[in-house]
Amino acid sequence: MSESRPRPQFGEYASPEEQRARIAEPIDEQRAEELGIAPVVPVERQPRQQQEPTLREQTREQAHEPGVMQPGAPTVAARRPVAGDRIATSILLGLGLVGLIVTMPGLLDLPGLIRPALVQMGVSGYSSDGLASAMGILALGLQIALWVGAIILSSRSLRAGRLTFWIPLVAGVAANLVVVICLAVAMGADPAFMEYVRSQQP
Structure with missing residues (x-):
């Protein structure tokens, strides 16, 4: 109805x-x-x-609460390099410079450095002076490049607040390795030295 x-x-x-x-x-x-x-x-x-506060207001209030970390905001400690790390980095860079200055004369006259060492081993008549001179200059150039690179990278790392002492440490190890390789090439190319090596084998 x-x-x-x-x-x-x-x-x-x-x-x-x-x-x-x-x-x-x-x-x-x-x-x-x-x-x-x-x-x-x-x-x-x-x-x-x-x-009732809106979602945006709640987010803003939570963001301004003490102790709440903003996402993506760098911490204060990350911007301040440790004083001990800065000192260690400076010392290692200084030692690298001293080592470069000390080895420079020998690398510029690598044949004169190799010949007395071979005489003490009983090997005379070193004849690869040209190769030894080239290897000495190459080793010196690579050492300088490694030291300059260590300074640049260390400065940037310190400004960024990151751990830095390992940079000059790695550069120093690489520089010594370069000298050893260049010296081995210069000595290994000499026939008199290779004859001495073969004579020492059983």
Whole structure:
């Protein structure tokens, strides 16, 4: 059985409180007393402390709380190199410079350095002076390049606040290895020395 009255329009049977809440129209205290209902206050007019914070506000408040680390923010300790590391790096770079200065005369005259050593071993007549001179200059150039590279990399690493002492340490080991290889090539190319090596084999 259908009702004889027309179909209600939207909001026709709603209470005044529901209608005003729908259209966000406030109901003051005087009007609320007349209707016998509670006053309706829009959200934007509510006190700030009674409104629930939005997600952005919560994130901002949490980010500014003490002890909360910002993602991607570098720590203070990462920007400050350790004093002991700086001192060790400076000492190793200084030792590398001293070693470069000490070995420079011998590398510039590598044949004169090899010949007395072979005489003490009982080998005479070293004849690879040209190769020895080239190997000496090559070793000296590589040592200088390694030392300069160690200074540049160490300076950048210290400014970035990273551990640095290992850079001149590795450069020093590489420089000594270069000298040993160049010296071995210069001596191994001499026929008299190779004859001496073969004579020592059982």
